[in-house]
Amino acid sequence: MRMTTSDRAWRPGNRVELLENGEAFFPRVFEAIAQARREVLLETFILFEDKVGNELRQRIIDASRRGVRVEMTVDGYGSYNLSEEFLSGLTAAGVALRIFDPRRTLFGLRLNVFRRLHRKLLVVDGERAFVGGINYGCDHLEDAGPLSKQDYALEVEGPVVADIRDFLAAAMHAHDNGHSWSHPGITLPVTTPGDAQALFLVRDNGRNSTAIEREYRAAIRAARREIVIANAYFFPGYGFMRELRNAAQRGVRVSLIVQGEPDMPFAQLAARMLYPDLVAAGVAIYEYCRRPFHGKVALVDDDWTTIGSSNLDPLSLSLNLEANVFVRDPALNRQLRSRLDALRQQDCRRIEARTLPRRSFWRTLVAPVFYHAQRRFPTWAGLLPAHTPKVVLVATDEKQDP
Structure with a gap:
C-alpha cells in the first residue's frame, strides 16, 4: 500500500477542526459514533477499561446493534489488559474486533514493544474522520490529575476522508487470512465542506517507511519565517537535525516544545542530548512542565500544519505504524x-545556553556513540523474528450485510 506525496495528492475542499485534549476530543467522537448510519472504522494504540473506554465500548455496541457495520483494531501492547468480559461484549454485539500482535506477558512484562500499531484513526460513514495522538483513556482528561496528558487531534470532513477510509478498510483486512467477514464498499460523498487542503500519510515498515518524515523535512526546507514543532518524544536522525539547524541559521524562527515532566524519563534524557547543537544553531527549546506532553503537532509559516500519531523518535520513525x-x-x-504560544508563555521553561552542560572530552567522545546506538537499537531489535507482528480477529458473531 504505497502512499507518498507523489501518488497521494493533496485534497482541496476539506473542513478541519482542532481538538485539544480529551475534553474536546471524546465528546466529538462519541457524538459521531452515536450518529453513525452505515459504518464505523476505529483503530487505536491504547484502549483502557476505564470510564472513557467503557463509554466508547457502549457507543460501539449501540451502533452495531442498530445495524451499523463496526470494525475496530487495538494494539496488543498498548491495550494488553482488556478483560474477557469487555471484549466479549463487543463481539457478541457483532463488532469485528482485531488485536494487533497480542502476546502474553512474561512475569508481568510486555515483550511485544517493537513495531506497534501506534495509529489513532476513526472514520464514520466515510464522511467524518478523526486523526491525532489521543488514545481512549482517562489519562487524556485533566481531572485525572498531574499525570494527565496534553495532546491534540483533528476532526476532518471532505475529500481526504475517502483516503483515510480506504486505507483503514484495507489495513483492517490485510491479515484476515480468508476470513469470511466481508467489507463492502460504500458510496463516499463527494462534498467540499471547507477550504483546507489536506494530505493523509502513513508510516509503515514497507514502502512507506519514510513518508511522514519526508513531508516534515520538505516543509522545514521550504520554511521562510517560522517553524514550531511540539513533539512528545523528540530524537530524530542526523538529516532531520540538519534541516532544523539549517532553517535556524538562514533566519527562520525555529521553536521546539518537548516534555519537561516526562512520562518516560529516558526519552527526556535522549532529547536533552540534542539541546547543545540545536541551541547553538539558534533553535529555541521549551520544556512543557505542567504535565506530561503527548502531542505530535507542528506548524510552518502561515498555512502548513500537521497533527497525528507520529513522534519524532526512533520508534515512530523506524518501527511503529503511524498516521498523520x-x-x-x-x-x-x-x-x-x-494554543502553542499559550503553552510556551504559561507552562514552559526555555532552555538557555548558559544552563547547558559544558562540553568535555568525555561528552564529546561518548555522545555520538550513545546517539547512534539510541537511533539504531529499535531497528536492530525489530529485525528479530519474535517481533514480527500478527493481527488476530477475535471470535465474533457474524453480521449479515444490512
Whole structure:
C-alpha cells in the first residue's frame, strides 16, 4: 500500500477542526459514533477499561446493534489488559474486533514493544474522520490529575476522508487470512465542506517507511519565517537535525516544545542530548512542565500544519505504524499557533545556553556513540523474528450485510 506525496495528492475542499485534549476530543467522537448510519472504522494504540473506554465500548455496541457495520483494531501492547468480559461484549454485539500482535506477558512484562500499531484513526460513514495522538483513556482528561496528558487531534470532513477510509478498510483486512467477514464498499460523498487542503500519510515498515518524515523535512526546507514543532518524544536522525539547524541559521524562527515532566524519563534524557547543537544553531527549546506532553503537532509559516500519531523518535520513525494529516489552511495554523504560544508563555521553561552542560572530552567522545546506538537499537531489535507482528480477529458473531 504505497502512499507518498507523489501518488497521494493533496485534497482541496476539506473542513478541519482542532481538538485539544480529551475534553474536546471524546465528546466529538462519541457524538459521531452515536450518529453513525452505515459504518464505523476505529483503530487505536491504547484502549483502557476505564470510564472513557467503557463509554466508547457502549457507543460501539449501540451502533452495531442498530445495524451499523463496526470494525475496530487495538494494539496488543498498548491495550494488553482488556478483560474477557469487555471484549466479549463487543463481539457478541457483532463488532469485528482485531488485536494487533497480542502476546502474553512474561512475569508481568510486555515483550511485544517493537513495531506497534501506534495509529489513532476513526472514520464514520466515510464522511467524518478523526486523526491525532489521543488514545481512549482517562489519562487524556485533566481531572485525572498531574499525570494527565496534553495532546491534540483533528476532526476532518471532505475529500481526504475517502483516503483515510480506504486505507483503514484495507489495513483492517490485510491479515484476515480468508476470513469470511466481508467489507463492502460504500458510496463516499463527494462534498467540499471547507477550504483546507489536506494530505493523509502513513508510516509503515514497507514502502512507506519514510513518508511522514519526508513531508516534515520538505516543509522545514521550504520554511521562510517560522517553524514550531511540539513533539512528545523528540530524537530524530542526523538529516532531520540538519534541516532544523539549517532553517535556524538562514533566519527562520525555529521553536521546539518537548516534555519537561516526562512520562518516560529516558526519552527526556535522549532529547536533552540534542539541546547543545540545536541551541547553538539558534533553535529555541521549551520544556512543557505542567504535565506530561503527548502531542505530535507542528506548524510552518502561515498555512502548513500537521497533527497525528507520529513522534519524532526512533520508534515512530523506524518501527511503529503511524498516521498523520498534513493541512494547508491559515485558520488552523493560526489556531494551533495560538494554543502553542499559550503553552510556551504559561507552562514552559526555555532552555538557555548558559544552563547547558559544558562540553568535555568525555561528552564529546561518548555522545555520538550513545546517539547512534539510541537511533539504531529499535531497528536492530525489530529485525528479530519474535517481533514480527500478527493481527488476530477475535471470535465474533457474524453480521449479515444490512
